[in-house]
Amino acid sequence: MRSPASLAYAPGLGTIVPIMGAQESSRKASQSVGSALFGKTQRALLALFFVRPEESFYLRQIVRLAGVGQGAAQRELSAWVDSGLLVRSRRGQQVYYQANRDSPVFGELKALAVKTAGIADVLREAITKFRDRITLAFVHGSVAEQTEKAGSDVDMVVVGDVTFGDIAAALQPAQDSIGREVNPSVYSEKEFRKKLRASHPFLKNVVGKPKIFLIGDERQLKRLGA
Amino acid sequence: MADRDLRDRAAKGLSEDWQLAIAYNAALQCATAALAACGYRSSREAHHYRVIQSLALTIGADAKLVSRLDAFRKKRNIGDYERSGLVSEKEAEEIAMLARQLRKDVENWLRKNHSHLI
DSSP: OOOOOSOOOOTTOOSOOOOTTOSSGGGOOSSOHHHHHSOHHHHHHHHHHHHSTTOEEEHHHHHHHHTOOHHHHHHHHHHHHHTTSEEEEEETTEEEEEEOTTSTTHHHHHHHHHHHTSHHHHHHHHTGGGGGGEEEEEEETHHHHTOOOTTOOEEEEEEESOOHHHHHHHHHHHHHHHTSOEEEEEEOHHHHHHHHHTTOHHHHHHHHSOOEEEESOHHHHHHTTO | OHHHHHHHHHSTTOOHHHHHHHHHHHHHHHHHHHHHHTTOOOOTTOOHHHHHHHHHHHTOOOHHHHHHHHHHHHHHHTOOGGGTTOOOHHHHHHHHHHHHHHHHHHHHHHHHHOGGGO
């Protein structure tokens, strides 16, 4: 297992623009949720603080890692601390900021961060070139259940007309940017349906638990027989 | 020995987990054979990762083959009770093809460079 990078957010990926003309509404998204809801600085800070909430950062670090302007960062940080989203502490001469676990919306923000600006975004982007051939792709396991530890792997299921080799190769650079190993399981639609119908233990376990969808959604999963 | 493993895998009814294990072992043995032919002996603790990477240096395997085999090594590492049955038919077939391909490659290479060993 690789040691986690100090930052799970990968700046520079920007908005994910999927292949236009996809038929199903579940495959179409002309704008990422993160960029629809939040401004650039907010999105970056959400990712930085809530994908890795056990870490604290000082201003210059934040500016560098999140790729935001200092002025904008300071304004946001101040507001976030005032509203209880972040805690500010002092260590020697440095002021550190960290996600506030006691915030009543901590869990929700963490989930939002992972789904829109963190691991899920990076993985979705990594496999987007196969989008036309993938019916369904989702993250499951500890990351989806938000019980992941620093060294946890990311477990992923992909259903479609792609090879394990292709997916593994596409995920290589993504693993580097999120600092975790990604373990894909790749199924053809036929096999996936068959195994679901037969109540295959591994799949049965997976579909019943929390998932973070990268391609497709719960409805698509039901269509496949879940 | 790799031959026997590959034939075993073809036996119907073997679960995909087992198919992966067998094909992967066969591939590893081919890689180890290539190392041995070059005069290297991998110690017991030799990480599978290193043996796989060595293919680039022994038979001149291309980076794509090496990284695909390494992806299967990772997959192989994940077996535990909670996760049994996570190898798909598609993956089992892929690793089998890869193992067969590797066997051919190593054999060709041996024939060319170390023909006295065959």
